[in-house]
Amino acid sequence: MTMTETKREIPAPPATENVPVGSAATVRGIRRTQRVGHFLESYALIILTALVILFFSVSPASSGAFPTLNNLNVILGSQSVTALIAIAALFAFIPGHFDFSLGAVAVSTQVLSAGLMSFYAVPLWLAILISMAVAALIGIVNGYFVTQLKMNPFVTTLGMSILLTGGVTWFTGGKTILSGIDPAITKFGTTRILGLPLVFFVVLLIAAVNWYVLTHTPYGRSLYAIGSNQESATLVGIRVERNVWIGFIIGSLIAGLAGIIQLSRMGSATASSGGDLLFAALAAVFLGATAITPGFFNVIGTLVGAIFVSISVSGLTLSGASGWASSVFNGTALLVAVGLSTYLGRRRSRG
């Protein structure tokens, strides 16, 4: 957007620079200010992330451990799961819905694939395949409830989330699955390429694919249109129900993949609600909506949002803040981000 603004700007002939009080000069001044404002708005999150990195790198409490390659690995590793769930959430958020079950889906595939290997000696590839099939099934069911039975997406997916949490707790008997997990998967989780975790590159690849799908395919563009006005979308020939349904399935699959990556990083699986994963991801999604194309959910902003959340939490932890600090941070970031993106969205629609 900033690019096109710049292109449209006609370079001013030097002579007019000398005009003392001219309307043309004033207009140009205003336009320049607007452009600077526009730039700041689009890139504020990136600038803020840089400032946070700078702060924790020089702050005496964290400067020892924060700016190290080891810590960078920890940050990029931990943000990968957040980022994936956040990208998954985009497929529900962009068409104007909500998926509360993504955290639980991630936990489900993590626990299910670990459990299949540990309890039933299922080979790794089959364990992943079955888990992903279950993730797809959850997306199909959520999408059916929301698009066909017209159930409220928030309550539907919340119900699904609780149901899944109960299911995985039953499946594990409440114990952590540690043994019998194929070492290949944990090796994958700890492999580094160019000194950075392999999973980070996997996340970048998936983000790139989804950026492409959302911005450069008719399907992705249709999701934005549906999010803008469902009835208008129907009347330009967009198959609203089908596309929203597919969005739920894609979201569930990406969240399922996040669960597999979580397993590869941790080497174990414990039943939980996945709330921590989901809330950090939501913070990333809404922070992302304040950047790049302010007022709209977008993949690049989401990725930056996920990195911002992970860096801040890491910096706080290394500065000696207690465990509750990350919850306080995620909650605050979510509130601020929702507030900001709502404000920007409203300003956009006013034009």
Next chain:
Amino acid sequence: MTGLSSPTRSAPEQVTPSPVALSLTGLSKRFGGTQALDDVSLTVRRGTIHALLGGNGSGKSTTIKVLAGVHGADAGRLEVFGQHFPLTGYTSDTARGAGLRFVHQNPALFPELSIAENFGLANTFPVHHCGAISGKALRNSVTSTLRGYDLDFDPRTKVGDLRPADRTMIAIARVMADDDGKDAVLVLDEPTASLGQAESDHLMARLRQRADGGQTIIIVSHRLKEILSVAHDYTIFRDGRVAATLRDAQPTEEEIVSHMAGGMVSALRPEQFSSHATDQVRLEVTGLRGGALQGADLSVRAGEVVGIAGLVGSGRTSLLLNLFGRHRSTAGQMRLDGQHYAPTSIQEAMDSGVALVPEDRGAQAAFADRDVSDNISVAVHKNTWTRKWMPRARERRIAQDFIDKLSIRVRSADARFSSMSGGNQQKVVLARWLQRNPKLLLLDEPTQGVDIMSRAEIYSIIRQATATGCSVILASSDMSELVALSDRILILRDGRLVDSVDASTVDVDALTKLVMIDPRNRNHDHD
């Protein structure tokens, strides 16, 4: 509650016989570099309906907003019923104190609540001494208010159950509740924008009745026809100035338009209007049933504009939605260019070359928060996708072409859809479909909420499309629109096309009679 003096209102008392209710002189207002109002004067006589007319951006809305205390004035003098109100430091409270009462386009009524509750929420609920709402006191006061307006409703009636025109009357009665009306000026901003023809006629009749009872009314509306039927005086705006003031006049629509347009003559139906209809049959429909349709037959030739006239509920929208694949017909045959045509989806209808501009722009056509380019390209995503990328640059170029070609007044193709005026929004919706070069363009109320200047432009855009062979079916409740734009007008009644008239031989009054001829339908419409 001083209001509603005598329930009979037989003899309007002449307490203060000052003939002028509101007088505004030398009003000026600048927004940044734009002179929005330049030395505007307005004199509203007591007990008259005074129409403010003008194209978008002509200054009529700004004038209303200054009167309402929304915008401050740079200069000007306001007198209401002989009392001077300084425009510096003038707020909405001053406006209220001066006796000005405003009802806006979409009156904020709660359809799920009763009339009485709507009154209570807007004004105050009468309470018992312990603080609970006294339903009885509220009902009594509301009943007496309603009686003053000849509205014979039980105050417990849900507002949503009333006919639309009466809902507007409720909003008017509500805003006037604490006045007897004679020392107040009622200002109505586009009160009929969301009403059908019959409903707005009903409302106009009610307003005329109020004015005859001594109420002073200022009304802003895009619908010239209905304004001409009720107004006594006219103030016509152009470019922030008063272009004409007509007192006790009976102007024609053309006269008003020429004042609004200035020297530029912009008749809605040009003199040298020539039909682009050919002999080739484009669409043939026989015995179509579905929705409100009870066996409709029609035939449209290539390049022809066929108008569909009919009352609300006659099946106008049903016909278009059936043709567009939104509704499935239950019986009947359709042939498009000789081919069997029975779309099972909108996509299929679009692929067959059919396009629909729906009735309610905001709810059915707008992507308000997306930009102009997105709003145009959304109908061709599947066709323009290169299988690799969405061609953004091309989309913007196409949008810019249409902005130039249809003279859409907008900052750029990157501007939000919602930032444009109604007329320009509608042009963008037309551009969305015209880029597909449709064989059959379905238009449902294409100029609703569109100012008269943009209306003329939209008509010429549609005529240009027919020159390339595009057939048009135009469903409208605006008889002047049907007469101006159509080659042939079909009368739709009870889901059947019962009559056909040549648009060049019929005038608005004759067409209105044809549509209204059956009194049974009149009742049906009032349901």
